[in-house]
Amino acid sequence: MRNHTFSDRLGVILDQRGLKQADLVRMAAERGKKLGKSQVSQYVSGKVTPRRDVLELLTSILGVEEDWLDGTNPAAEPALAPIFTPAPPSQDPTQRSTAMREFKKSSKLENVLYDVRGPVVDEAARMEAEGQRILKLNIGNPAPFGFRTPDEVVSDMRQQLTDCEGYSDSRGLFSARKAIMQYAQLKNLPNVDMEGIYTGNGVSELIQLCMQALLDNGDEILIPSPDYPLWTACATLAGGTPVHYLCDEDAGWYPDLADMESKVTPRTKALVIINPNNPTGAVYPREVLEEIAELARRHQLMIFSDEIYDRLCMDGEKHVSIASLVPDLFCVTFSGLSKSHMVAGYRIGWMVLSGNKRCARDFVLGINMLSNMRLCSNVPAQSIVQTALGGYQSVERYVEPGGRILEQRDYVYEALNAIDGVTAVKPKAAFYIFPKIDAKKFNITDDEQFALDLLHEKRILVTRGGGFNWDKPDHFRVVYLPRMGVLHECMEDLADFLSDYRQA
């Protein structure tokens, strides 16, 4: 029986009606109602079921009986009532059509989710345009919060600008790749050569490139939950099937190995780890990495390790690259300057291929083709990699005792845990914390609504847990980059908001 869950029934009716998810969003808007793209995508994927008012809206849009759609009367047939469809354009060539052709986005984007810049952020932008002041705890972009790029980096880019007018080699400038290679040596990455180092317009571009190069339709890739959602989005867009393994909050947010193992199938090609992690701030110890490596070895999986926060570890944590533990496996390690050197806007990241390259020869041909097709990454930004990676690292000052990031982490961690109904694991790196809200106490069934309510009532912008492919409505992410004064204001307002919040 195909229609025993809400998402099944919704799928059946969309098929019968010949409607796409985007049509639901449009038809709701035509009725003056707001239905977010990500909301619909979550209903279709079965992650969330709609609240009563949304159910009524869907019932009326789809022209079905409510008790069929909500499953209270599963025996009933969907009973299709006619729904409004626009008349086809006139075929008379002498008559000019008045209706403009509508250009829809490709269906490839149907299940792609990127809520870090999603509907709640759109609502915040609308409120800002009205003149309201929004306290932003939603995006990991250090520069606007007063984290300055080291002067030497800026001055070196200025000096080299006139030498950076042409395209570079598609992998990147020799000087940049040499510096990345030396950094890879310091992190003990095995079997690295200059050919296996690629610069990108941020790690973002390279994640996209790897997913396109590796995944055929239906190929599976293990991705953490919660994740940095670009991984899931790019795997989906490439036609792959992201399969989420759990990171366990009760175990300091380390990956749950048993869960990971249980999700491996004959179609699994690769596994992704994000270490240090966004959104949890976890740093995986060597023993955990060894276990992950062993699992990858058992199932012959390619490893992608996103290490963009590796220079932002606190409390004496020493970052270990998983690639250093797997000389016998093929591994791709990602990093960049966006976070460690506060130059997220310059767009410079890289990936390093290491370990057993023999088993990945064909994949590398694919990578080379895609890398050539994009010509090269931003050359002025490549020109500062050597300066940035060598010598004194000013980022260390931020994460040692007395440093801004560490002090702000400590304050936010304490303040969140002091709120009745909120608990949070202490992050060990980066600048994110992923607190849990007692969904029962606050009756939270929809985390997007929670984020919207907080925005409307206190003008605080956070990202809902669902935006990180977390499947329960009981988490949200806080970026603790704003200055202490702003963080104080936010935490006090959040405590006040939660003192009497109950979702309707």
Ligand SMILES: Cc1ncc(COP(=O)(O)O)c(C=O)c1O
């Ligand atoms: C885990 C993770 N990977 C990759 C990125 C993208 O970084 P880039 O600026 O290099 O594209 C981010 C950005 O927030 C991130 O958190």
